[in-house]
Amino acid sequence: MSSSKTKKSFFNNPLLSSKIKSRSVKLFPEVALGYLVGPMFALVSNGIVNTYLFQYYDKVLGLKSSALLFETLLPIISSIVIIIGNLLIGKLINRKPTAAGKARPLILLGLPILAIALLILFLVPMNYDKNGNPLTPSIWSFLMIAVGYNLYYAFAYPFYFTPHSALVNLSTRDGSARSLLATASNGAVLAAAGLSGMVGPILVDIIGLLPREAGDGKEGVTAMEANSKWTILMVIMIALLVVGCLFEYYFTRERITEESFAIKANEDVKTNKEEKKTSMLEQIKICAHDKYWWLIILFFFFYQFGGQLKNSDASWYAQAFSNNGSDISLAGYISIAGSIPTALGMVVIWPLANRFGKSNCIKVGAIFAFLMGVAGFVVLLPDISSNAGLVSTVSIATFCLKALGTVPAMYISMALMSDVLDHQEALYGKRTDGFTMAVYGSIIVGLTGIANGIIVGLNGIKGFSYGDSVANNRVLNTALFSGAEGVCYLIIFFMFLFMNVEKFSKLDQKTILLNHKNAVVAEGGIWIEPEEKSKQEEKASMEASEEARIAELKAKCAKKGLDFDAEESKYQALKAKKEAEKEKKNNAKKMALEKKEAEKKAKFEALSDEEKAALKAKEEKKIEAQKQKDAKIQLEFEHQLEKAKALQI
Template sequence: MNISSQKVSLGEKIGYSLGDGSANLIFQMMMMFQLFFYTDVFGIKATAAGMILLTARFFDAFVDPLVGILSDRTNTRWGKYRPWLLWTAIPFALFFILAFTTPDLSERGKIIYAGVTYTLLMSIYSFNNTPYSSLGGVMTSDIKERTSISSVRFVTATIATFIVQGLTLPLVSKFGHGDAQRGWFSTITLFAVIAVVLLVITFFTTKERIVPPPNQRNSIKQDFKDIVGNRPWKSMFVLTLFLFITLAMWGSSMSYYFNYFVDKTALFDFLRHFDLVSVDGGSYGLWHRFLNAFGLIALSDHSNVFAVGFSLFNMIGQLITLAGVVFLSGYLSNIFGKRNVFILCLALTGCFTSLFFLVDSTNVGLIFTINILKSMAYAPTIPLLWAMMGDVADHSEWVHHRRATGFVFAGIVFALKAGLGLGGAICGGLVDWFGFVPNAVQTDSAIVGIKLTSSLIPAITFFIGVVALFFYPISKKLNEKIQLELSDRRTNN
């Protein structure tokens, strides 16, 4: 098939991107708030919560390869990967709600409940997201189109992230009316319903164009053999593992950083500059009332200043990220190649992340400035990870004359979820070891632990990802060669 015949319309790109919007309503909630929810709302210790996040990874070691094998061998009139989006939509939403529901149980009962529901959520995430990610690898073989699809995908993902990180805590406060458990349940249910609708739209608006070679034999043993000997895949596995260890650790710890380290009075004064505070006896305009409807106005008693301040912090970061994805990622990667852009931007991200350790708790403006610089540096990398995985699937087909897109992506989804669990476990274990106590004034030692997991430690794990990229061999020139040769093969077939 000629590469030029595999152009993808903007409508289809947007339709595909909605699937990642759906996934990020759930994934970002787990990455940013799961550990915080378990300790400060659900009511279990940080170490126990971290172990729950980590233990689920043992099940993933079996689930993720299974999903890759099953999706590669699925044959329907809708394709191999699209049907899974429809089949898993409602179970995905249901397990999401259950994972953020607080039952009336003993602490031991809560730990068991949390372990079961989190493991089920992670398992259904694999059955949904591995086929979804694989779908992006078979919509086109055109390099620029694949990067474009990833860019549009992550615009929607960034919007979903903006909503989760910016509105979750204010909505919890609004819906809960002082009852945090009820607030979380209502907020999660709202996001779950939206997630189902978005997945259904993705199913109906996308198309699979790349198929395995017609003479390919299905062999699980060969699938494993191909992937174990695939140097680009191994590099991407290590990169993804440490990237999501970092994101989960940093995302989890920043909730604690804002709630327990940042000075609440300084934060309230900072929000006052943006007219995001309520003063007794004041009169307010339409915009102020609109924001207040979403809980984005800090009350004069400082009772919700953490929620509003942390939401603003996240929303500004996501707006910067969105601009970087739209205007920089495709442009830079087309000139310098995906790998080179990833290396430089990830190194800069690690440097800026380390600076959170040095900031004084009252210097809120500097905290926000560092976040802007970090978000700006990280933004161009976001679409590249999954575009590069499509390139890895092509490289495997180019070398072995076999294609197993689902199996290739399954390993990376496993690395993603392993990173998510390890990052949360590391954060929970470290803050607990330094003496963290939920819903209390923290000791100096506990503050140091919170600062370390928000700055220096994630900076180190970012740089491990940079090292992994130096072993990724698919340059811009080699990628173009692979696409041309595969195009010729498919035309002849």
């Protein structure tokens, strides 16, 4: 890519450059702010929308009584528009990268669009009677509902969510670091959903976001009064959105985009030859021929479908088991309790995935989630369903246990998808991030609306009232809330019996690195090994940090009348003390390791000759078995390479 073209980019402005300078992923600030805190703030508004938009349509706008068919079909038909919108966003990701990368700029550019869409969702013109009850919506009201829904789900939200989801894939090739980023990124999604699930019922109750009758010490709220309060809530959500998007933009870095397109100032290849883009059609062909791509995409379909049925039905489930048919507090309690195992799971799943493999962890979790989904039906037993305390206890217990099973799918699935994309790059020399993330975004966003449509439609058909149909409503919503997700995880378990892409990871990285090296040499460039490049960047970052520290100290001394040399001496003395303490700890660790090795060696020497020979034979057998396994994987990889070349994509 020519430097002249790069300089024209709006994102070449130093004010818009990433704050992450390290070549390697670090826990702070990149993981903490860029992948956890930032996305969590940005996604809280979406959690509120997903959970309460159809409650707003149903109870504040009165669509259930006046236009149930419209309310049911809107999300289902709109899924077509959502797919088109996500494909367009995917094509934007596939465009020529800027100095900020391919995905990160869209997060910043989509911010105002998403803010406007959030406001439009809850600015529906409605007429109410003298008692504050909604009248039949006008054509203008229906039009605004349809426009607002499609603007948000088909365009505005994908403008953020699709590039957000692509960042893990584009961040690094280090498998362990990628698993950490995926854990943090998915943790942010779950944290946002949990936060909205916990805060939502409280806000509904305190602010009066949904209509209710007076009682239990609470004032009544009419539909008209509730409608006026949603805009205020969205303004608060937009403030969180702005903070979250800025954090995510400034504290992330697309290292893979940088190496592929040589867009950084310290680029590997200084050449004017422009990198050829992988067209959307080429990406589709690659994905269509990749069984691992189909497995991971189908995984996300069932994962999202079951999860959205559960999340969207939570308030309906709570109402079905409440005494008055309108209390949704149980949904809040379940969400609060469920956040505990998912939070604990985020801490342990990363090391478990590194030890046992991502797909293996997902398989074990899936079968456990299925069993706990079946256990959720215990709440329908007469002795339990008639006791509100037992209903709450059983619902929370089975939900929390099932949440433990879903932890691997929640946190490490994105890292597994990154492995699939790397495998494609190794085989075809091309990446499919644009098309893959468009399909992924279509699934995640589209199924949210479809799940809501199914829930609204089924509850409407059943006649969500609290007379003779209460038992039917409880069976229906238990199936939607607990059973549906369990069935989806059973399907995932059987699919993942064939998901073994991780075994190619070392060969994939070796092949990709070799391809990059060959490309650099072919262009007459100077190849720098990744380890050396990392050292150079770390050194440059430390030097820049030291210059900034000195400048800050000089400014402080000038302002307060302090002696710079004296203050600098204090700093250097403190620094030397810290380095000495660090070296002392490192030496202690080194000595402990040496002691352990010595003990191991002494233990071996104490063995008899026969025991030593047996131990050596066992180790040699293990090494030979690993060599045979590696040779088999190598042969399979070469066969896949031949098939990929034969396709001529």
